[in-house]
Amino acid sequence: MSDKLADMRRDYTRDGLSEHQVPDEPLALFRRWLAEAVEIEQAPVEANAMQLSTCDAEGQPHSRVLLLKGLDEQGFVFFGNYDSAKGQQLAHNPKAAMTFFWPAMERQVRITGVVERVTAAESDAYYAVRPLGSRIGAWASPQSQVITSRDELEQRVAEAQARWQDSEPTRPPFWGGYRLVPQAVEFWQGRASRLHDRLRYRQEAGVWLRERLAP
Secondary structure (H helix, E strand, O other): OHHHHHHOOOOOOOOOOOHHHOOOOHHHHHHHHHHHHHHHOOOOOOOOEEEEEEEOOOOOEEEEEEEOOEEEOOEEEEEEEOOOHHHHHHHHOOEEEEEEEEHHHOEEEEEEEEEEEOOHHHHHHHHHHOOHHHHHHHHHOOOOOOOOOHHHHHHHHHHHHHHOOOOOOOOOOOEEEEEEEEEEEEEEEOOHHHOOEEEEEEEEOOEEEEEEOOO
């Protein structure tokens, strides 16, 4: 298998990325790339899927794939359990990184910044439009904690369903949204011979600086 891994490669020839083609700030370009990914990426790929990386109290990095659920002028929004492993890690160290990868377009975007909780109103609004099963699941799952079996999880779901059988479930106090406020955003476009295009926006004194990085 190791020999096969060493031989696995493809040349990226789909597109290029020039400083003359991009806006002065990164969110406009991200929105453009995300819209193109939604159109081009093939199922079952979810164009809003991204890898979120955090660090625990010992400095150990942790990564997982989540779905981006909001984007505004302040940053990138996702949701989860505040008591989960990532929630505890963000409470200890709010610095985090996101990576989006769109293989059909031969593109990735890397974002670093500081994470903050969104307002309760924002969390309530998103929770209200989730499918009922997902709302029940938020109550039922002690995310990241050790459980004895799948049966235990299903029992917790049944208990939550019974609790809310006569009313709409409200948002759990331990569940809600986060916003990653970007400090740097790198756009990567695959090119031939591994001579990829890398443009990084970096915020300095409230102004976005744009710079090209060597591949």
